[in-house]
Amino acid sequence: MKILVFGGTRFFGKKLVMRLLADGHDVTIATRGKTADDFGDSVRRVKIKREAREDLFCLAQEKWDVVYDNICFSPQDALYSIAAFRDKVGKYVYTSSLSVYRMRDRALVEADFDPFHYEIVTGSREDFDYGEGKRLAEAVFFQKANFPVVAVRFPIVLGEDDYTGRLEFHINHVQAGEEIGMPNEEAEMGFISSDEAADFLVWIGTKSDVVGPINAASNSVYRLSELMNLIEVATGKPAIVEVNTEDNDDSPFGVEKTYYLDNAKANEAGFEFRDLREWLPKLIDKKI
Template sequence: MKILVIGGTRFFGKKLVTKLLADGHDVTIATRGKTVDDFGDQVKRVRMNRESRENLFCLAQEKWDVVYDNICYAPQDALYSIAAFADKVGKYVYTSSLSVYRVRDRALVEADFDPFHYEIVSGSREDFEYGEGKRLAEATYFQKAKFPVVAVRFPIVLGEDDYTGRLEFHIDHVQAGEEIGMPNEDAEIGFISSDEAAEFLCWVGTKSDIIGPINAASDSVYQLSELMDLIEKATGKTAIVEEITEDNDDSPFGIEKTYYLDNTKAKEAGFEFRDLHEWLPKLVEFDITKKK
């Protein structure tokens, strides 16, 4: 297949490109060109600004079997893609987010956010908070695109290559004896690994006929208290968890209510997820060892 990956030089986007190449696909990466990759002459590269309509129309001079869009954050970005790739793509895979869901306190299924009937408001990334930007982008794709669209809703993605440092924040604070702000340690949270996220994107784009919204998350969840117990055991130190702290000590995982994805739809379609309790402890150990 001839495949375009918009955003494919770091984290799970880079792992996606690796998997697509391993499967023998013809891959082009479109990024700002600020991150060096090690794919050599295995891929073609295009330097572009995702928010530029002209740049997207340049990409759409060719036809693509699949386009992966990892860096769309607003309805205006989605409108540009819809116009540019109108008759130039077989399937469009949009990386969305758990943040489209406003519901809390239970496992979330795809029907908990309906992008097909959500009122569209135009605007760029700066006009919306993250979750609303993702909701509006999904709504724009599903209501206006003439080509097939898949919106992959991921929870927080973690991995050895995670540049955000969200898991390391907790390890660092525990090791330093610093407070961690969590409003509700009993809340349950889900994750997906960067490897699994890449595998899912590869599968849903090239090996599945799924279209529409789809949740993708590792099996099982952690209570935040269980996660802190895991870090305490791995570091040999006691976590200082408080409901209220200074802003810079607030946990990136500090949710007030249970917030995780139900992955039943994807599993019934044939994708096998890993269990969170199998890979997350290993990642914690990796992050601790990396700092020694």
Template sequence: MKILVFGGTRFFGKKLVERLVRDGHDVTIATRGKTADDFGDTVKRVVMKRESRENLFCLAQEKWDVIYDNICFSPQDALNTVAAFRDKVGKYVYTSSLSVYRMRDRALAEADFDPFHYEIVTGTREDFDYGEGKRLAEAVYFQKADFPVVAVRFPIVLGEDDYTGRLEFHIDHVLAGEEIGMPNQDAEIGFISSDEAADFLNWVGTRSDLVGPVNAASDSVYRLEELMALIETAAGKEALVEENTDDNDDSPFGIEKTYYLDNTKAKKAGFVFQDLRTWLPKLIRFGIVKRN
């Protein structure tokens, strides 16, 4: 397959490209050119600005079997993409987010946010918060595109290569004996690993007929109290968890209500997810060892 990847030089985007190359696809990565990669001559490269309509139309001079879009954050970017790639792509895989859901306190299924009837408001990334930008981009793709689209809604993605440092925040605070702000330790949360996210994107784009919105998350969830107990055990130190702390000590996982994804649709379509309770403890131990 001839495949275009927006992004693809770090975290699960890089892992996706590795899998596509391994499977023998003709892969082009389109990035700002600011992050080096080690793909050598196994991929083609295009330096571009995701926000540039002109750059998108240049890429659309060719036809693509699959396009992966990991870096669209606004309805205007989506509108430009729909216009550029009309009749030029077999399947469009848009990386979306758990953040499209406003509801809390239960497992969230795809029907809990309907992009097919969501009112489209135009604007750039600076005009909306992250969740609204993703909601509006989905709305544009599903209401305006003439090509098949799948919007993959991921929860927080974790891995040894996570540049965001969200899990490391908790490890570092426990090791340093610093407070961690969590408003509700009884809230349940889900995740997906960067390897599993890459595996899912590869599968949904090249091996599956699935289209529309789809949740992708590891099986099982953790109560935040359980998650902190895992870190305490691995670190050999007690966590200092408080409901209210200074802003710089607020947990990146500090949700007020249960907030995780129901992955039933993807499982029924044939994808087998890992169990969170198998891989996350290993990742926590890796993080502790890395800091000792």
């Protein structure tokens, strides 16, 4: 297949490209050109600004079997893609997020956010918070695109190559004996590994005919108290968890209520997820 990947030089985007190449696909990566890659001559590279309409139209001078869009954060970005790739793409895979869901306190299913009837408001990334930008981008894709779209809703993605440092935040704070702010240690959260996220994107884009919104998360969840206990055991030090702390000590996982994805739709479609309780303890050990 001829495949275009927006953002394929780090984290799960890089792993996605590696898997696509291993499967024999013809891959082009479109990025800002700020992050080096080690793909050599195996990929074609195009330097773009994702928010620049003319850059997208240049890419759409040719047809693509699949487009992966890991760097769309606003309805304006989505509108530009729809205009540029009209009749030029077989399937458009949009990387969305758990953040589209406003509900809490239970497993969230795809129907809990309906992008097909969500009121569209236009604007750029700076005009919305992260969750609203993702909601509006989904709404634009599903209401206005004339090509098949799948929106992959990921939870927090973790891995050895995670540049955000969210898991390291907790490990470093425990090792340093510093407070960690968590409003509710009994809240449950789900995650997905960067390897599994890449595997899922390959599957949904090149091996599945599924379209529409779909949740993708590892099986099982952790209470935040259990997660902190894993770090305590791995570091040999107690975690100091408080409800109220300084802002710079607030946990990136600090949710007030349970917040995780139901992955039944993807399971029923044929994707087999790994178990969070198998891979997360190993990842914590590797990071210490």
